[in-house]
Amino acid sequence: MQRRTFIAGAAATVALPTLRAQNLPTGTVRIIVGFAPGGGTDLLGRVIGQKLQEMWKTTVIVENRAGASGAIASDYVAKQPADGTVLHMAHINSHAIVPNLQKVGYDPIKDFQPIVLVGVTPNLLICGQMQPAKTVKDLVELCKKNPGQVSFGSAGTGSAQHLALEMFMLQAGVKAIHVPYKGSGPMLTDLIGGQVQYSFDTMTAATPHVKNGKAVAIAQTRLKRAAGHPTVPTMAESGFPNFEATTWYGLVGPAKMPVAMARRMNEDVNKVLLMPDVMEKLEVSGAEDGGGSVEKFAEFMKTEQVKWAKVIKDAGVKGEV
Numbered sequence: 001m002q003r004r005t006f007i008a009g010a011a012a013t014v015a016l017p018t019l020r021a022q023n024l025p026t027g028t029v030r031i032i033v034g035f036a037p038g039g040g041t042d043l044l045g046r047v048i049g050q051k052l053q054e055m056w057k058t059t060v061i062v063e064n065r066a067g068a069s070g071a072i073a074s075d076y077v078a079k080q081p082a083d084g085t086v087l088h089m090a091h092i093n094s095h096a097i098v099p100n101l102q103k104v105g106y107d108p109i110k111d112f113q114p115i116v117l118v119g120v121t122p123n124l125l126i127c128g129q130m131q132p133a134k135t136v137k138d139l140v141e142l143c144k145k146n147p148g149q150v151s152f153g154s155a156g157t158g159s160a161q162h163l164a165l166e167m168f169m170l171q172a173g174v175k176a177i178h179v180p181y182k183g184s185g186p187m188l189t190d191l192i193g194g195q196v197q198y199s200f201d202t203m204t205a206a207t208p209h210v211k212n213g214k215a216v217a218i219a220q221t222r223l224k225r226a227a228g229h230p231t232v233p234t235m236a237e238s239g240f241p242n243f244e245a246t247t248w249y250g251l252v253g254p255a256k257m258p259v260a261m262a263r264r265m266n267e268d269v270n271k272v273l274l275m276p277d278v279m280e281k282l283e284v285s286g287a288e289d290g291g292g293s294v295e296k297f298a299e300f301m302k303t304e305q306v307k308w309a310k311v312i313k314d315a316g317v318k319g320e321v
Contacts, residue, residue: 023264025084028059031251032077032088034070040204040285041070044118044249045089047281051272052265069158070094071104078106082256084265088112090252092160096304100312101158101319108305113257114298116269119287120248122222123164123200124207124232126215128192136219136238139198143174151177153187153196155205158319163308164200164221164245166315171240191215202247203228203286221245228286248304249287250297259294266294 029052033045045062053060065073070093077088095108106112125136133139143150154161157180165178179196181187184205190196192214199206203226209215210229217232223244225234235243251269253262270291272278282290311317 023258023261024056025058025261027085028061029053029056029084030061030063030086032073032086033062033064034066034068034073034089034091034094035064036066037064040121040202040247040287041089041091041249043204043285044282044287047278048118048251048269048272051275051278052268055268055272068104069098069156071098071106074108074112075105077252078111078254080254082113082254082258084253084257084261086254087115087265088252089118090250090301092246092248092304092308093158095301096308097158097160097163097312098319100305100309101317109302111255112252113255113259113262114294114301115251115253115262116266116294117248117250117290117292117297117300118269118273119282119285119290120222120246121203121286121288122220122226122229123161123245123247124203124210124217124229125168125198125200125219125221125235126191126206126210126217127198128194129214129216130194131197131216134216134218136233136235136240139218140172140174140239143172143176148175148177151179151197153179153181153191153199153201155184155187155201156180156182158317160245160247161200161202163311163317166317167243167245167311168200168235168240170311170315171243188215200245204247207286226286226288227283248300250301262294 031045031049033042035041049060049062065076070091074094077086080086099108133142152165184201191199210217219235219238220229220232221235223236273291
């Protein structure tokens with residue numbers, strides 16, 4: 001009897017990892033990123049990919065397919081086999097903003113299987129040292145006294161930074177000039193030089209310039225202060241209740257990916273996000289509040305879709321032709 005129990009227990013022990021292995025892809029896994037190497041999405045994709053490669057004992061590579069604010073990569077992933085070998089770092093631009101601005105070849109909800117939210121980063125409302133208004137209150141007054149003359153740079157038309165500005169103008173009842181750039185890099189150079197006055201830029205891109213004193217952080221755009229900028233007030237604290245304009249990243253797969261596989265990947269990424277070295281890298285980039293269930297991420301994406309569709313409609317924002 002004891003021998004039979006031992007054999008049965010041994011069989012169960014063997015069956016468990018075999019069952020778990022069935023919920024993982026076989027062969028090389030590609031994580032498709034919709035932006036160029038070196039950006040926040042790429043950074044997080046590589047951090048997650050490296051750890052999953054170690055856990056899954058298979059090759060995990062990051063593949064960059066930049067263009068159209070991430071929409072090119074999203075369109076590509078939506079049409080790939082749903083066997084788990086092609087994953088995607090979804091982004092607020094590709095999954096909540098661009099589809100509401102212009103026609104894309106995918107449905108940001110129906111064409112993807114959510115896996116896990118990787119992180120949410122605030123934007124920082126910043127200016128160069130030479131600008132006169134260095135509080136939200138003073139900036140609103142400056143815009144009201146000079147309608148249509150105060151300039152705000154962004155990483156491009158339809159970017160998360162641009163939409164944060166549109167939300168600000170709607171809530172403050174002011175008009176400003178939007179100056180789109182091809183990325184945060186050139187915009188920040190002009191902001192520091194005084195060619196453009198203000199910006200709602202990503203915390204990841206803006207932080208180095210704030211830390212070295214070349215840019216001033218006026219406010220941040222989540223409802224709570226980020227750990228990396230504990231002394232910078234939120235927009236909500238500065239007289240704009242419920243003002244939240246973030247950049248977020250999450251892992252998804254093609255729509256027909258088995259839910260069991262998505263749940264297994266979710267479990268593993270949640271473990272990765274709790275690793276001390278990963279937590280350190282996330283904090284540096286300003287990414288917080290990642291993790292949680294598949295369902296949580298699915299609901300989050302739907303909420304973001306509705307939210308930014310309303311801002312785009314109310315502000316009359318048009319996509320690039």
